[in-house]
Amino acid sequence: MEKGSFLSPFKAIKYLFQKPRTFLFPFQRRDASKRYRGFHLNDWEKCTGCGNCADICPNQAITMVKISEIEPKPGEKNERPQIDYGRCCFCGLCVDICPPGSLRLSRDYLHIDHATDTFVYLPKDEKTDKEHFFSEGEYSIFKANLSHRKKNFEGFVSDLEYTLFEPQRVPMKEVPPEERKLSFIEQVLGYDKEEAKKEAERCLECKLCEEACPAHLKISDYIKAIYEGKEEESLRKIFEDNPIPSICGRICMAHCEKACSLGRRGEPLAIRWLKRYTADSIKDYKKALEEKPAPPTGKKVAVIGAGPSGLSVAYFLRLKGHSVVVFDSLGGGGGMMRIGPPLYRLPIEAIDKDVNYIASLGVEFRFNTTVGKDVMFEDILKKYDAVYLGIGTTISRSTKVKHSQKCIPALLFLRENKIGEGFKVGKDIVVIGGGNVAMDVARTALRLQHMQYPGEKVVTKTVSLEDWDIMPAREDEIEDAKKEGVQFNPGWGPKEVVLDDKGNIKGLLCMKVKSVFDEKGRFAPTFYEDKEMFLEADMIIEAIGQAPDFSFIPEKLFTRLEFTERRKVKVDGNGMTSIPKVFAGGDIVNINLDAVTAIADAKVAAEGIHKFLTQKA
Structure with missing residues (x-):
């Protein structure tokens, strides 16, 4: 073996004059990468307190803490995540599962403090915690800790393409508008077993929906049962709080879906349609539920x-x-x-x-x-x-404008067409109202027109005090009506039902609405008396509310x-x-x-x- 020269160690001297690969921290600084996973940021205005971050944390580093100054409301709990950095491994799963995208990781990773209890931290961001976030000029690395952080230093954030939840719901099969407007065939066809399971899989079980539901159904439980293929168990959970799932699965106003955490950045879980799936999939309630009344009380x-x-x-x-x-x-x-x-x-x-x-x-x-x-x-x-x-x-309410007695009340119209002998409708119909009942009336009238006058020109139009931004009907009802061909005239109020010489309806004279509510939010419509519009009609239906x-x-x-x-x-x-x-x-x-x-x-x-x-x- 060849012996080395005693001069070999001196060869290292040449590196003294080369630029070092390391840097003198903290006197020299190098920012972390753009997607670095450092300390947490949480936008409290977006956070719903759903707790999904705590549920997914592999190290149990996150605890949901009640915040007294936050008022709980449908779709939002008064809780926020608290991080124990003695446990956190900075994996970022909490960010990927956050439905509203409020939780992020910053490029900040320095915490200098003698007290060990300072590792437990309730994260906010510069929007809601201006006291502890500092600009580039104000920030000092020598003071760096969880109470002295750099502004606008976001790192790892949620990307909807790579989240741990599915933001889009399983599409619901429906009869196309051009086909359904020709008859009263049921529009929504419902989920099959595979579709229902796939949609149920989206549920994060945060239960925000249950707080928003007026009847407080055990939504997470019955949806979990659907995912597991236990439809009878799902039905039993529904019946604990709601004995009319076949009805509600079709016409429920779905307050729960408005609160669904998935809806913050994607589409809410199709809770109503999943309830309908359960009700429709069980042919015999009695056999599935096996309920027996308690012994007679004599009352x-x-x-x-x-x-x-x-x-x-x-x-x-x-x-x-x-x-x-x-x-x-x-x-x-x-x-x-x-x-x-x-x-x-x-x-x-x-x-x-x-x-x-x-x-x-x-x-x-x-x-x-x-x-x-x-x-x-x-x-x-x-x-x-x-x-x-x-x-x-x-009892249907009336506008009580001149000749309003010539109008047809909404409930009478709907009743006769659903369980009665039906109405002979006109070819040019005006529906007064902008709520859900008005949408039902308009869409019913349009179907009857196509059935009674096939191939002929027919028109159904609505007129409502409310403009688009405050129209009380559900958005999906309005969109469905538009797709079927209903014409809308928002922001106009009825002034007079105009009759011809024979006393037949000729049309509706309308006034432009100035405001619908007064400064205290009370219903008190005002109009521009000099701005009028005439809508031709041979039939007018009033759908402005019931008593x-x-x-x-x-x-x-x-x-x-x-x-x-x-x-x-x-x-x-x-x-x-x-x-x-x-x-x-x-x-x-x-x-x-x-x-x-x-x-x-x-x-x-x-x-x-x-x-x-x-x-x-």
């Missing part, structure tokens, strides 16, 4: 109205062992659901599936029975131990019924009205005017009635 409850509220309170009370009789003037159950939402949205067989199951538990239905005519309210009050009012809003019919209650009793400032029936925490043993819920009580809120009222009232009856016993 009798009368329910007036077989709408969502009445059906639900009857179901919950029957399971508690009470005898329940439901009175309704219609020939079947569903209340407003039976006459309002058109067949293309809610077929009769979907309603009857829910109603028939409730009847199978022993609830007695007396259809074609009008309280106040076929049976007196006073007699019901004497005969039954408790009475529940779920009568809904069944309840209390005419069945004797005057001496009605005077004892208390109302709120908004003319809603006043109830206590148990759902009882100011008339002893008379309870109420649904549209006459709440301001949401939808099925799921009616169910929520029924749950409260059912517990209240049960407590009232058992304490009385």
Whole structure:
């Protein structure tokens, strides 16, 4: 082996005069890479407190902490993530799973402090924590820690293409507009098993939706059951809080979807359609649910109205062992659901599936029975131990403009076309209103026009006080109406129904709306009197709202019924009205005017009635 020269070590001297590959930290600085994973940033204005970051953390480094100054609301908890940097491995999974994209990692990684408890940190960003974030000129590396951070130093952020959740929902199959407007075929075709499982897989189980749901359904549980292929278990979870899933799976206002965390940057989970999938996939509720009422209590409850509220309170009370009789003037159950939402949205067989199951538990239905005519309210009050009012809003309001008596009320129009003999419609129809009922009326009218005048020119148009930005109808209803050919005239109010010499409708004279609400937010429309528009029409339908019919209650009793400032029936925490043993819920009580809120009222009232009856016993 050849011996080395004793001069070899001196060869290293040449490197003393070359530029070093290292740098003198902290006197020299080099910023981390653009996608560096350093300390966390959290935009508190975007953060929903969903807790997905804490759930996914492999080291359990994240804890959700309640923040007293944040007011919880639908779709947002008053919690924010707290990071323990003694555990954090900076993997970035919390960023990739964050639905609103509020959580990011900065390029900041220096923390100089003697206290070990300073590793636990509640991250914010420069938007909400101006005290601890500093500009380039103000920032000092010698003070660097979690309380002295650099502004605008974002590193690893969420990219929707690579997130750990699927931002887009599984498309729902629908009958195309050009085809569906020719008949009353159901528009939405529903998910099949594979599609439902794929959509259910998107759920992050953060349960923000459950807080937003008025009836507080166990949404995460029933969706998880769908994913696992356990449809019967899914149905059982739904029925714990909602006994009309076939109805709600089609017409629910889906407050839950508005709160879904996935909807912050993508599309919310199709919760309503998944509920419908479960209801449709189970052919025999009774066999799947195996529910049995409790032993008879000997107490009798009368329910007036077989709408969502009445059906639900009857179901919950029957399971508690009470005898329940439901009175309704219609020939079947569903209340407003039976006459309002058109067949293309809610077929009769979907309603009857829910109603028939409730009847199978022993609830007695007396259809074609009008309280106040076929049976007196006073007699019901004497005969039954408790009475529940779920009568809904069944009287269409009128504009009361000149010749408005020539107009057709919306509910009459919808009722006759769904369960009656139907209407002969005109070729040029104007629908007054901008809400969901107006959309139902307009789309029904358009279908009837195409069916009654095939191949001929027909027009259906709406006119509403509200402009596009405040139109009360659901956005999807408006879009569907547009696709089918309904014409819109937002921001105009009716002034006069114009008649020809023979007294037939010639059209509608409208005024341009100046404002719909006053400075206090109250409904008080004002108009530009000099700006008018004439809409030709041979048929006008008014769809501007509904009111309840209390005419069945004797005057001496009605005077004892208390109302709120908004003319809603006043109830206590148990759902009882100011008339002893008379309870109420649904549209006459709440301001949401939808099925799921009616169910929520029924749950409260059912517990209240049960407590009232058992304490009385």
